[in-house]
Amino acid sequence: MNQHWLIPGLISAAIISVLAACFLGATPMAVGRIISALVRQGDQSDVTILWQIRLPRALAAFIVGAALGTSGAALQGLLRNPLAEPGILGVSASASLGATFVLYYGLAAVSAWVVPSAAILGALLATSLITFAAIRVRSVVTLILVGVGLSSFSGAMMTLLMNLAPNPFSLSDLINWMLGSVANRSFVDLAFVAPFLLAGFAILFTTKRGLTALTLGEEAASGIGLDIKRQRILVVLGAGLLSGAAVAVAGAIGFVGIIAPHVVRPFVDYDPARTLLPSALLAGVILVIADVAVRLAPTSNELKLGVVAALIGAPAFVWIAMQRRAAAA
Amino acid sequence: MTKLDVQDITVEVGATPLVKQASFTLRPGELVALVGPNGAGKTSLLRASLGLELVSTGISQVNGRDVTALSPSARAKAIAYLPQQRPLAWPSRVRDIALLGRFAYGASPGRITARDQTAVSAAMQKTDIGHLADRRADTLSGGELARVHIARALAAQAPILIADEPTAALDPRHQLRVMDVIKAYVSDGGAVLVVLHDIILAAHYASRIIWMQSGRIVADGPPQETLTTDRMADVFGVKAAVSGGTLRVLEAL
Numbered sequence: 001m002n003q004h005w006l007i008p009g010l011i012s013a014a015i016i017s018v019l020a021a022c023f024l025g026a027t028p029m030a031v032g033r034i035i036s037a038l039v040r041q042g043d044q045s046d047v048t049i050l051w052q053i054r055l056p057r058a059l060a061a062f063i064v065g066a067a068l069g070t071s072g073a074a075l076q077g078l079l080r081n082p083l084a085e086p087g088i089l090g091v092s093a094s095a096s097l098g099a100t101f102v103l104y105y106g107l108a109a110v111s112a113w114v115v116p117s118a119a120i121l122g123a124l125l126a127t128s129l130i131t132f133a134a135i136r137v138r139s140v141v142t143l144i145l146v147g148v149g150l151s152s153f154s155g156a157m158m159t160l161l162m163n164l165a166p167n168p169f170s171l172s173d174l175i176n177w178m179l180g181s182v183a184n185r186s187f188v189d190l191a192f193v194a195p196f197l198l199a200g201f202a203i204l205f206t207t208k209r210g211l212t213a214l215t216l217g218e219e220a221a222s223g224i225g226l227d228i229k230r231q232r233i234l235v236v237l238g239a240g241l242l243s244g245a246a247v248a249v250a251g252a253i254g255f256v257g258i259i260a261p262h263v264v265r266p267f268v269d270y271d272p273a274r275t276l277l278p279s280a281l282l283a284g285v286i287l288v289i290a291d292v293a294v295r296l297a298p299t300s301n302e303l304k305l306g307v308v309a310a311l312i313g314a315p316a317f318v319w320i321a322m323q324r325r326a327a328a329a
Numbered sequence: 330m331t332k333l334d335v336q337d338i339t340v341e342v343g344a345t346p347l348v349k350q351a352s353f354t355l356r357p358g359e360l361v362a363l364v365g366p367n368g369a370g371k372t373s374l375l376r377a378s379l380g381l382e383l384v385s386t387g388i389s390q391v392n393g394r395d396v397t398a399l400s401p402s403a404r405a406k407a408i409a410y411l412p413q414q415r416p417l418a419w420p421s422r423v424r425d426i427a428l429l430g431r432f433a434y435g436a437s438p439g440r441i442t443a444r445d446q447t448a449v450s451a452a453m454q455k456t457d458i459g460h461l462a463d464r465r466a467d468t469l470s471g472g473e474l475a476r477v478h479i480a481r482a483l484a485a486q487a488p489i490l491i492a493d494e495p496t497a498a499l500d501p502r503h504q505l506r507v508m509d510v511i512k513a514y515v516s517d518g519g520a521v522l523v524v525l526h527d528i529i530l531a532a533h534y535a536s537r538i539i540w541m542q543s544g545r546i547v548a549d550g551p552p553q554e555t556l557t558t559d560r561m562a563d564v565f566g567v568k569a570a571v572s573g574g575t576l577r578v579l580e581a582l
Contacts, residue, residue: 080416080418080419081418208437209432209437212429212432212437212438213429213432214418215417215418215419215421215426215429216415216416216417216418216426216429216481217412217414217415217416217417217418219381219412219414220410220411220412220415220478220481222381222401222410223379223381223405223409223410223411223412224405224410224429224430224432224433224481224485225400225401225402225403225404225405225406225432225433226401226432227401265419269421269422269425269438270419270420270421270465271419271421271425271438272418272419273437273438274438274439
């Protein structure tokens with residue numbers, strides 16, 4: 001595939017995958033019925049299924065994927081580490097912790113903004129911690145281990161919180177936050193994270209050139225005129241906003257933020273700046289397709305989206321990690 | 330004419346001084362070699378001169394302006410910097426790495442002005458890497474990669490170049506080629522401060538040698554004046570034979 005066709009190709013794939021997600025489901029709908037439902041014509045139940053269930057769900061999957069793909073690509077550029085990703089680094093788990101905390105201690109009832117804000121706060125704390133750790137430890141592997149530790153800690157804290165919570169809780173809630181799902185999401189859910197998402201995308205896209213400069217390492221990047229401190233703060237902020245918002249919508253979904261940039265990179269000459277947009281689109285498409293697979297899988301209980309993402313993503317992560325080892329040796 | 334003026338700089342990490350009251354001046358047309366044993370404070374002095382290292386005392390000025398008061402891009406336009414560690418995070422293409430030298434001018438792949446293009450082409454030609462333009466960094470030899478980094482630094486077309494061991498880990502021929510590129514830059518009116526471990530190379534190319542020992546500048550002058558048997562013993566702890574600008578290191582003292 002040619003570089004010039006990458007973005008148009010991915011945009012087409014995004015549109016096709018979202019439309020396909022609208023066709024497929026428990027109630028099969030023909031193209032004609034979908035199109036009339038899209039323009040709010042035809043059978044009322046078709047309109048409801050499309051506008052209340054399938055379209056918001058498909059868009060949620062796409063938006064969550066795009067957010068995770070972009071923050072993965074930006075974190076990889078900042079940390080100069082192809083294994084960096086919100087899930088791996090414990091950012092998603094910390095965001096889940098923030099969200100569950102406010103949910104189970106009744107704070108979420110105050111306002112619909114509380115859950116996304118808490119998830120984003122959790123994500124920001126984690127991205128700041130990771131970036132701080134990255135300044136101190138130069139090793140790629142150590143940083144990943146810090147992330148693994150943070151992830152386990154947040155998971156344990158979440159379980160503890162739920163055990164101690166005054167409100168009754170169900171195990172399925174915990175699983176929803178830890179494994180991630182976009183089932184039953186509405187446009188209202190998306191509206192409450194939209195401002196954070198827009199801010200996150202906008203901030204990360206302003207850091208593009210700085211990410212390219214960081215290809216040379218921090219020392220030379222400062223030498224050619226990059227304000228490293230500002231760059232770090234902006235990437236941490238942007239990636240925190242995006243991963244936090246993604247978790248607020250769908251819980252913690254891992255690995256998509258690592259796969260998409262990895263696939264895209266050779267097509268953009270390994271330029272971190274040009275990785276952002278295609279990573280967003282590809283990660284979105286991957287999650288839409290994975291969510292269709294979740295819905296169509298003949299299982300008695302619906303699979304979690306995060307499970308499917310991990311089933312594909314975890315082996316890919318191992319493969320990428322092994323390749324690095326070979327290159328380093 | 331762009332001049333770098335470093336006065337009375339002290340760099341401390343905690344209570345440990347790395348650089349003690351160092352002063353020197355770098356003028357256009359000068360190729361100044363900074364030499365000294367490992368841990369003498371050479372890199373800290375370079376970084377402090379660039380405003381990248383926090384100083385306890387002293388000031389580094391470019392044309393009378395404090396470097397720490399300059400914006401990162403204004404500083405980058407005045408001084409090109411080639412650090413000792415040059416880790417490349419991604420296997421980028423050679424032309425894209427060289428183009429990063431134009432970062433301070435707002436250049437990026439897909440947004441290149443005619444001036445950027447001219448500067449990058451000239452830098453790649455001077456370093457003789459034009460034929461490698463489309464190659465990926467991970468396919469290059471050590472010597473080629475060293476020239477790519479120098480091309481990146483030259484592409485900035487800054488009046489001052491500060492290079493930290495640009496010849497490290499290169500074979501003799503590539504060391505000479507790198508030094509020839511730097512010499513040509515000086516002949517064009519540039520000013521260079523370069524850390525070298527090879528005293529013979531320093532004596533051959535430099536117009537001045539700054540000798541550093543335990544954080545202090547202990548001598549600063551033309552090679553024929555400052556390169557002596559005694560100085561080699563004092564600064565490097567080696568017995569050396571110096572005669573008529575040639576040097577033979579005989580044994581460790």
